[in-house]
Amino acid sequence: MKKTMIFISILILTIIAFSANKVIGVTTTTTLADTNIFDEGGYYYYSDYQELISQVYEDVYDQIYQEIYSEIMDDINEEFYEQIYSQVEENLADLLTSEQLKLYIADFEDQIHSVVYIAERSVFGVSAYTPSDGTAIGSGVVYRYDELADVYYLITNYHVIRNYVEYQSSSAIDKNEISLDLVFADGTSVELDILGYDTEVDLAVLTFSGVGLDDIIVSEFEDEANVEASDFVFAVGNPIGYNFYNSITMGIISGIDRKVDIDRYVDYIQHDAAINGGNSGGPIYNIYGKVVGINVSKLADIEIEGMGFAINLDFIQRVISRIEADNMPVNTIMPRIGANYYIIADKIDGTTVELPSLTVGGQIYTELVLDLPTGVYDGLLINKIISDQTLAGILGVGDIIVAIDTYNIHDKESFLEYLYTHYEAGDMITIHYYDFDETTFQYENTISSITIELK
Numbered sequence: 001m002k003k004t005m006i007f008i009s010i011l012i013l014t015i016i017a018f019s020a021n022k023v024i025g026v027t028t029t030t031t032l033a034d035t036n037i038f039d040e041g042g043y044y045y046y047s048d049y050q051e052l053i054s055q056v057y058e059d060v061y062d063q064i065y066q067e068i069y070s071e072i073m074d075d076i077n078e079e080f081y082e083q084i085y086s087q088v089e090e091n092l093a094d095l096l097t098s099e100q101l102k103l104y105i106a107d108f109e110d111q112i113h114s115v116v117y118i119a120e121r122s123v124f125g126v127s128a129y130t131p132s133d134g135t136a137i138g139s140g141v142v143y144r145y146d147e148l149a150d151v152y153y154l155i156t157n158y159h160v161i162r163n164y165v166e167y168q169s170s171s172a173i174d175k176n177e178i179s180l181d182l183v184f185a186d187g188t189s190v191e192l193d194i195l196g197y198d199t200e201v202d203l204a205v206l207t208f209s210g211v212g213l214d215d216i217i218v219s220e221f222e223d224e225a226n227v228e229a230s231d232f233v234f235a236v237g238n239p240i241g242y243n244f245y246n247s248i249t250m251g252i253i254s255g256i257d258r259k260v261d262i263d264r265y266v267d268y269i270q271h272d273a274a275i276n277g278g279n280s281g282g283p284i285y286n287i288y289g290k291v292v293g294i295n296v297s298k299l300a301d302i303e304i305e306g307m308g309f310a311i312n313l314d315f316i317q318r319v320i321s322r323i324e325a326d327n328m329p330v331n332t333i334m335p336r337i338g339a340n341y342y343i344i345a346d347k348i349d350g351t352t353v354e355l356p357s358l359t360v361g362g363q364i365y366t367e368l369v370l371d372l373p374t375g376v377y378d379g380l381l382i383n384k385i386i387s388d389q390t391l392a393g394i395l396g397v398g399d400i401i402v403a404i405d406t407y408n409i410h411d412k413e414s415f416l417e418y419l420y421t422h423y424e425a426g427d428m429i430t431i432h433y434y435d436f437d438e439t440t441f442q443y444e445n446t447i448s449s450i451t452i453e454l455k
Contacts, residue, residue, distance in 0.1 A: 111287050112234070116248060118289045119236040121217040123246055123282055125183035126156050126192070126206070128164035136160055139237035139282030140182070140206065141291060143320070145218050150210040152218075154182070155320065156281030157296055158197045158204045165197070182208050185245050196323030200332035201266055201315050202296055204281075205323045219283065222290035224313040227269070229253050235273035235295060235308065237282025249274040251306070253292075260297070260309055265420040266334075267315065269293040272306035284310050318424070333424040335454040337401075338389025341380040343412050344400065348377060358383060360397055360438050373434045373443040376402060378410050390455045398436030402447070405430050427454050 128136045138160030144153035158165075164180050167173065181189040190208050197204035210216070231253045239247050251273030258268040271284060275295050283291040293310030315333075322328045347353040355368045379402040385391050395401070402409060407422075409415050423429060430451045435444045 108287075111289075112250075115234050115285050115287065115289045118217050118219060119234070119248060119283075119285065120185070120246060121215055122219040123236045124154070125238050125242055125245065126154075126160050126281060127179070127181045127183050127189070128161045129179045129181075130163050130167040131177050132167065133163040136163055137238060137241050137278050138280040139278065139295075141219050141236075141281075141283040141294070142216060143219055143221065143291070145210065145216075151207050152210050152213075152216060153195070153324075154192070154206045154208065155294060155316065156204050156206060157294065158199055158202045160281050161194065161197070161204055161206075162199075165194070180206075182206075183242065187242075196326070196328050198319045198323075198328065198332045198334075200334040201311060201319050203294065203311060203316065203319045205320060219285075220290045221313055221317065222286055222288070222292045227253070227256060227286070227292045227313065229255055231292070232287045233271050233273055233284040233292060234286075235271070235275050235279060235282065235284050237275065237279035237295065239274075239276035239278045241278055244278070251308075254307075256312065258309065265416055267312045268296070268309040269312050271308050271310065273308060274306075275308045322424075327426065329425045330455055335419055335423045335425050335427065336386075336389055337380075337419070338386045338391045338455060339380075339382050339395070340384040340386070341382050341401075344372070344377065344379045344381055345411060347381070348372070353381065355381070355383075358397065360441075370398075370441060371443070373400070373445050373447075376400065376434065376443075378402065378408065379434075380409055380415070388455075390452060394450060394452055395431075395433060396436065396438070398438065398441075400434045400436070400443070401431055402434065403432040423454055425454050428452070429454055 122142045123139055124142070126138045126140045128138075138156055140154040140156035140160075142152050142154050145151070146153070161180060164178060167178055168175075180192045180194070182192050183189045190213070192206045192208050195205040195207050229252075233251055233253055235249045235251070236246060238245050251271050253269055253271050255270040256267075258270045259265060260268055269284070269292065271293075273284060275282075279295045280297075282295050284293045284295060286292050291313075293312055294316055295308060295310045297309050318333055319328075322333055342353070342355060344353060347355060351372050352369050353372060355365075355370065357364055357366045358368050359365070379400045382391070382395060382397055382399050382401070385396065404419070407415075407418050428451055430449055432447055432449050435448055437443070
């Protein structure tokens with residue numbers, strides 16, 4: 001308001017001063033419509049005082065008003081900016097020295113200390129030694145304790161113990177040559193036993209005796225519904241071996257339900273907490289000290305940084321449940337049709353399909369054109385049956401699967417998404433298919449159905 005009054009006062013004084021330099025004349029016959037307001041001699045013509053004021057105002061506005069207005073507004077803006085900056089600076093200083101902010105920071109640090117306390121007593125090293133491959137080092141987290149049996153349960157990645165498992169199954173095995181141990185921070189170790197594993201999801205459940213051991217904490221799993229992108233996470237493990245035993249790194253969840261390997265359809269949590277070799281099988285905790293995933297891999301490239309992946313809780317708990325129930329068929333919960341196949345929609349041409357090759361009765365046919373059953377435009381045309389899997393001995397080469405239960409098959413990606421989302425190995429499904437005659441190379445026009453177990 002003060003600035004506005006100064007502006008008005010200056011404008012009035014300017015008009016008065018400007019007018020005082022003019023010779024003022026009076027006329028009652030000349031109008032503004034047919035006379036110059038201000039002639040070359042510097043005179044104003046007016047019939048009354050108010051008209052004079054109006055003429056002078058109009059004359060000086062463009063010359064003076066805008067310049068004065070701009071200067072005053074610059075002063076006002078500068079003053080406002082200074083006030084705003086001073087206020088922000090004052091508020092920031094108050095915030096940084098406030099007890100409330102100190103309390104928030106202290107609470108956050110306490111939460112981190114709690115996570116570290118749990119991790120140091122729940123996450124341990126896993127060493128799997130074989131003569132042919134040396135020692136594979138990973139990490140694992142204790143998730144259960146059986147008080148009656150005095151046995152701890154630990155989860156890690158299958159690939160940490162893979163060489164040990166494969167060597168163990170050899171007929172020429174010498175058990176004294178291999179070892180699977182849980183390694184503590186002081187270098188001591190205890191023997192681990194394998195309860196079960198999932199080769200596809202890449203998880204393994206191991207057990208060890210609690211006799212003589214104390215100060216071990218069982219880590220809890222978080223509720224999957226509480227896991228969201230942007231949550232803080234802490235990765236715990238032994239990067240590059242035991243010289244960096246139980247290193248803890250912090251990051252955030254960058255995304256959930258990531259599908260890194262399109263053929264497996266395992267859902268991963270993407271995060272940017274630093275992980276390296278030796279972190280495999282180690283957990284990521286949230287700020288509340290609960291496990292939200294098991295680290296499995298890191299994308300490494302000169303153009304990639306901060307992309308780590310952990311198996312999500314849904315898969316972890318499904319695998320654990322099957323292993324503990326001793327119900328893990330063929331070492332994975334991931335269902336398999338057990339066949340190589342062509343997608344009809346990719347090969348169709350009107351009412352026929354042209355196949356690059358098809359082996360029928362031991363003979364390879366190339367550029368083979370087959371007439372499709374009436375009304376069939378989608379489905380899977382079997383190219384090869386894999387022995388000892390789902391379709392072995394049930395369907396044959398050339399047969400067309402058009403539906404599973406009530407799901408109609410259109411393309412590979414959506415088919416696999418449906419299969420892995422709705423079924424596990426061991427589930428029963430009904431397959432709807434058209435039978436192929438290997439002698440006539442013709443299809444039955446009547447659809448057949450069969451209920452089988454997924455392997």
